[in-house]
Amino acid sequence: MPDIEQINDQISIERQGDIALICINNPPVNASGQIVRQGLQDAVTRLNAENTARVIAIYAAGRTFVAGADITEFGKPPQPPALPDVFNVMEASTIPLISVIHGTALGGGLELGLATHARVGIEGLRVGLPEINLGLLPGAGGTQRLPRLTGIPFALDMCLSGRQVGAKEALENGIIDLLVSGDPRDVALTAAQQVLDGTLPTRRTSEVETQPDDNALAETAAMLKAKQPHMFSPHKIVEAIAASTGPLADGLKVERQAFIDSMNTPQRAGMIHAFFGERAVSNIPEAKGPAREIAKIGVIGGGTMGSGIATSCLLAGIPVRLIEVAQDGLDRGIATVTKNLDGAVSRGKLSPEKRDATLAMLTPSLVMDDLADVDLVIEAVFENMDVKKDIFGKLNTICKPGAILASNTSYLDVNEIAAATTRAQDVIGLHFFSPAHVMRLLEIVVADKTAPDVVASGFALAKRLKKVGVRAGVCDGFIGNRILAHYSKTASYLVLDGATPQQVDAALEGFGFAMGPHKVGDLAGLDIGWMTRKRKAETRDPNERYAGDVADRICEHGWFGRKTGQGYYIYNAGAPIPNPEVANIIDAVRAEKGITPRTFTDQDIIDRYMTAMICEAARVVEDGTARRPVDVDMVFLFGYGFPRHRGGPLHYADTIGAAELLTRIKTYAVEDANYWQAPALLEKMAADGTTFADLNKGA
Numbered sequence: 083m084p085d086i087e088q089i090n091d092q093i094s095i096e097r098q099g100d101i102a103l104i105c106i107n108n109p110p111v112n113a114s115g116q117i118v119r120q121g122l123q124d125a126v127t128r129l130n131a132e133n134t135a136r137v138i139a140i141y142a143a144g145r146t147f148v149a150g151a152d153i154t155e156f157g158k159p160p161q162p163p164a165l166p167d168v169f170n171v172m173e174a175s176t177i178p179l180i181s182v183i184h185g186t187a188l189g190g191g192l193e194l195g196l197a198t199h200a201r202v203g204i205e206g207l208r209v210g211l212p213e214i215n216l217g218l219l220p221g222a223g224g225t226q227r228l229p230r231l232t233g234i235p236f237a238l239d240m241c242l243s244g245r246q247v248g249a250k251e252a253l254e255n256g257i258i259d260l261l262v263s264g265d266p267r268d269v270a271l272t273a274a275q276q277v278l279d280g281t282l283p284t285r286r287t288s289e290v291e292t293q294p295d296d297n298a299l300a301e302t303a304a305m306l307k308a309k310q311p312h313m314f315s316p317h318k319i320v321e322a323i324a325a326s327t328g329p330l331a332d333g334l335k336v337e338r339q340a341f342i343d344s345m346n347t348p349q350r351a352g353m354i355h356a357f358f359g360e361r362a363v364s365n366i367p368e369a370k371g372p373a374r375e376i377a378k379i380g381v382i383g384g385g386t387m388g389s390g391i392a393t394s395c396l397l398a399g400i401p402v403r404l405i406e407v408a409q410d411g412l413d414r415g416i417a418t419v420t421k422n423l424d425g426a427v428s429r430g431k432l433s434p435e436k437r438d439a440t441l442a443m444l445t446p447s448l449v450m451d452d453l454a455d456v457d458l459v460i461e462a463v464f465e466n467m468d469v470k471k472d473i474f475g476k477l478n479t480i481c482k483p484g485a486i487l488a489s490n491t492s493y494l495d496v497n498e499i500a501a502a503t504t505r506a507q508d509v510i511g512l513h514f515f516s517p518a519h520v521m522r523l524l525e526i527v528v529a530d531k532t533a534p535d536v537v538a539s540g541f542a543l544a545k546r547l548k549k550v551g552v553r554a555g556v557c558d559g560f561i562g563n564r565i566l567a568h569y570s571k572t573a574s575y576l577v578l579d580g581a582t583p584q585q586v587d588a589a590l591e592g593f594g595f596a597m598g599p600h601k602v603g604d605l606a607g608l609d610i611g612w613m614t615r616k617r618k619a620e621t622r623d624p625n626e627r628y629a630g631d632v633a634d635r636i637c638e639h640g641w642f643g644r645k646t647g648q649g650y651y652i653y654n655a656g657a658p659i660p661n662p663e664v665a666n667i668i669d670a671v672r673a674e675k676g677i678t679p680r681t682f683t684d685q686d687i688i689d690r691y692m693t694a695m696i697c698e699a700a701r702v703v704e705d706g707t708a709r710r711p712v713d714v715d716m717v718f719l720f721g722y723g724f725p726r727h728r729g730g731p732l733h734y735a736d737t738i739g740a741a742e743l744l745t746r747i748k749t750y751a752v753e754d755a756n757y758w759q760a761p762a763l764l765e766k767m768a769a770d771g772t773t774f775a776d777l778n779k780g781a
């Protein structure tokens with residue numbers, strides 16, 4: 083019987099002669115919460131006090147090494163011992179102390195390894211310092227010990243990208259000392275023996291000096307200043323790594339202060355909301371039920387959307403039958419899929435060796451009957467209800483019983499589409515975002531009669547495609563496009579009333595959007611919004627202030643944005659420049675409508691835009707189109723380029739507060755009472771003091 087001493091629930095010591103093994107066991111990902119920290123500190127202290135073991139090896143049980151600090155503890159009062167202190171105790175151990183890393187060692191997990199005297203990796207491992215994705219920086223020695231091993235440029239890259247580094251790269255860059263295969267405990271025993279034999283050298287990382295590299299630091303600092311001026315932690319990462327050339331204790335102090343400062347920013351709160359939100363959206367009973375098996379998928383439509391969807395499925399290893407009505411359309415579809423896969427190879431998402439085999443899983447066809455054997459059909463033809471109904475009527479007779487019939491419609495009534503079949507239980511909306519093989523959002527639109535296992539299949543598919551599946555109810559535009567249709571009018575009203583499109587774009591880019599709404603319109607094609615406005619012209623509320631005058635006139639010139647070389651901006655080589663003709667159009671529209679332009683500050687623009695977004699988002703939660711506020715937040719983060727560090731529109735709303743939002747709505751309503759109506763949910767929240775975060779917990 084092995085001699086195992088349980089230090090606490092999550093840490094144990096196994097003594098094997100001269101060797102002591104410390105095992106970390108905190109499923110599912112061995113996060114270093116308080117119990118792990120305390121146990122590690124106690125175990126190392128005790129073994130040093132006993133002074134009988136001649137080597138200590140730390141390994142972890144389960145599927146992975148340590149995934150980092152316990153993120154659920156962030157934002158709460160810190161519980162000692164702090165991670166950096168535990169790692170200092172480990173590094174100071176007079177008995178050689180090594181770690182065995184399998185699965186992923188992320189954040190505090192990698193920092194744990196760096197504090198040991200040698201690291202043995204198990205094949206397949208990935209290491210990273212992803213704290214930047216949480217609005218933080220490595221706070222337990224990562225910015226100090228990593229550059230000592232890898233040099234400053236590599237450490238800057240790892241900390242600023244947050245990327246995961248594979249086993250080979252980790253070995254080449256000195257992060258691990260040895261790469262082997264095997265079970266973590268067995269490897270720990272063998273490696274410990276190698277330390278005893280003298281075949282695995284050990285040393286304290288603090289004894290290694292960081293090679294100074296002022297150029298890399300200065301260049302990176304300048305790049306961040308230009309590209310991410312509004313972000314907090316990236317700049318702190320550079321400062322902390324710069325401090326790694328001095329004594330470890332001094333550098334750790336700089337890192338600690340920077341970590342505490344980052345922890346106190348709203349950016350950290352927003353990004354941690356994003357981390358848990360991404361997981362919460364599929365943490366609902368409907369997503370967890372039994373799903374239907376999907377081994378083969380049919381995609382109808384070889385346009386940009388259909389080809390992107392087909393690419394996404396192929397990249398997940400699922401064979402696709404692509405259907406088009408005419409040969410030229412089919413050829414275009416095949417060409418687009420081929421181009422997408424080549425792009426995936428160049429981005430490192432698909433290995434060059436697998437490219438041909440992946441493309442070979444695409445079987446193009448002009449015959450709908452070829453969909454008889456697929457398990458799921460995704461229709462991605464243009465947005466016309468009659469065309470969709472006709473297709474679903476045909477699928478009803480062609481597809482095998484139990485096949486899932488999905489529409490990629492971005493706003494049409496999925497109940498009406500389902501009614502074109504005699505198997506409404508098999509019909510669902512699967513709304514992808516363009517480019518579908520890149521964008522991570524998938525709205526799973528549940529119609530009245532959609533069967534539970536079809537809904538679960540939608541979530542299972544999202545997972546296979548590495549997408550974030552969010553449940554949405556049926557309404558015009560579902561969650562995302564419905565909210566977009568509402569708040570995008572604000573940008574137009576601001577321009578009509580005095581702002582320039584460039585000012586609106588710049589203000590919102592300053593807020594954190596990658597592109598302002600006019601640049602997005604130019605990129606997507608202004609004709610899309612034009613068609614929508616025409617479609618909705620007859621049903622438009624007569625009391626609504628029309629928002630499309632300027633955009634309509636731009637489109638009447640045939641200027642649809644990037645694809646025609648001009649829209650709000652002119653696209654020649656180099657950066658886009660504002661289109662002077664648009665300024666004339668705006669002046670003309672204002673003159674016709676008797677509008678005297680006024681001044682808006684950038685903050686006015688942000689406040690109005692965000693308040694409009696929050697209003698419709700609140701209504702979407704109120705009427706159940708979205709199950710919870712976090713579902714809306716994730717739709718915007720993963721489908722609409724909402725800045726991750728703001729957490730999503732409703733997380734951001736909590737930072738303003740319902741009462742302040744109502745005050746704003748009242749102020750704006752003086753100008754346009756029809757548009758600026760307070761959602762009942764916000765009124766209730768202001769009255770009873772609840773927040774969107776409370777609603778997330780309650781759901």
Ligand code: 3HC
Binds near residue numbers: 153
């Ligand atoms: N703390 C607390 N919970 C965590 C966690 C962490 N660090 N990492 C993952 N979890 C939870 C997830 O929320 C999820 O919970 P749920 O089942 O209730 O939804 C569960 O563990 C499993 O996680 P995943 O679903 O993400 O499992 P995967 O196998 O897909 O991925 C992983 C595993 C790659 C480890 C991924 O979870 C991950 O990237 N985790 C975060 C890693 C990270 O950011 N670490 C840095 C933390 S900050 C830090 O260390 C600060 C330090 O420098 C002081």
